[in-house]
Amino acid sequence: MLRGVVKALLWLRYRVEVRGVEAVRARGDRKILFLPNHPALIDPVIVLSSLHKDFRPIPLANGKRTDLPVIGWMARRVGTVLIPDLTAPNRREMREVARGLELVRRSLEVGANVLLYPGGRLAREPEERLGRNGAVERLLKAVPDARVVLVRQRGLWGSSFSWGFGREPHVLGNLPMQLAALAAAGIVGLPRRRVVLELVEPEDFPRTAGRAEVNAYLENFYNATPNPVVRVPYFWWRSGERP
Numbered sequence: 001m002l003r004g005v006v007k008a009l010l011w012l013r014y015r016v017e018v019r020g021v022e023a024v025r026a027r028g029d030r031k032i033l034f035l036p037n038h039p040a041l042i043d044p045v046i047v048l049s050s051l052h053k054d055f056r057p058i059p060l061a062n063g064k065r066t067d068l069p070v071i072g073w074m075a076r077r078v079g080t081v082l083i084p085d086l087t088a089p090n091r092r093e094m095r096e097v098a099r100g101l102e103l104v105r106r107s108l109e110v111g112a113n114v115l116l117y118p119g120g121r122l123a124r125e126p127e128e129r130l131g132r133n134g135a136v137e138r139l140l141k142a143v144p145d146a147r148v149v150l151v152r153q154r155g156l157w158g159s160s161f162s163w164g165f166g167r168e169p170h171v172l173g174n175l176p177m178q179l180a181a182l183a184a185a186g187i188v189g190l191p192r193r194r195v196v197l198e199l200v201e202p203e204d205f206p207r208t209a210g211r212a213e214v215n216a217y218l219e220n221f222y223n224a225t226p227n228p229v230v231r232v233p234y235f236w237w238r239s240g241e242r243p
Contacts, residue, residue: 006049015192018050020199024149025054027201030111031143032057035136036151036197037128037222038117040161041169043153048115050197057115058107060100060135101135108143118218124163126229128222130215137211148205150221155195158229180234193232 010016024032034057036047044059051057059080083100104114120133140146158164161171200221206213 003049003052006045010046010049013190013192014046015194016046016050016197017195018197018199020201021051021054024199024201027147029055030113031108031145032113032147032149033108033136033139033143034113034115034149034151035118035218036115037123037153038119038121039123039126039128039153039164039227040156040159041122041171042159042161043156044115044117046156046195047151047153047197051115055113057113058104059115060104060117062121101138105139105142108139108146114139118215122163122169123157126157126164126227128219130219132211133215134211136218137209137214140207140214144207147201148207149199149201150205150218152198152200152222152225153195154198154225154227155193155230157227158231159193164229190234191232193230 032055034047034051034055036043038044044061048057048059060083061080062083081100081103083097104116108114116135116139118133118136119128119130120135123129140148156162161169163169202221206217209217
């Protein structure tokens, strides 16, 4: 029921196309590590709602981003594993990260699916940059038979939920405009943003390689196609790009 409500609300604003689900499902629906890029604050909701019916992945999420009304409740409902914000982590926060990764490792080992963002934070430029993040390398060394499915997202860079809008995005800061837009949707409809999710299970993923090679492979995948700024207004009568 929750998935249906979320997808209905997303439909008002987004036209989501998911490619590659059938190929992934044909090989089974267990022990999969889903690895998306992270262009916008809204994309975890889009990705999870798109994958939940077939795979029910357990998300690993930034606790700071989910510490909000409704969002926090939804995160708990889908069993989200929360970790601290890693902008400037201290020792206690690093221990929390280790605890979260251990929970994810146990989940993979018993056959559950996991949704993890390798970048560890919201992208600040059109291209995904992973830096020295080592969560993917660490998990694959711990669970070497886990399947790896990469998720490349396009269409969200330039939304009010992204840095492509020209400033740091804030869910609550945009809330009044978004509520007004949803109210207007019942009368005149909203311009809808086209979002494409491409799922790929690569045969040549360097699962036994070191952190640098793993991260370089992921960056090359995420950045293989352009991710241009796309402006889609909340109201038809405002200037900007329309779908």
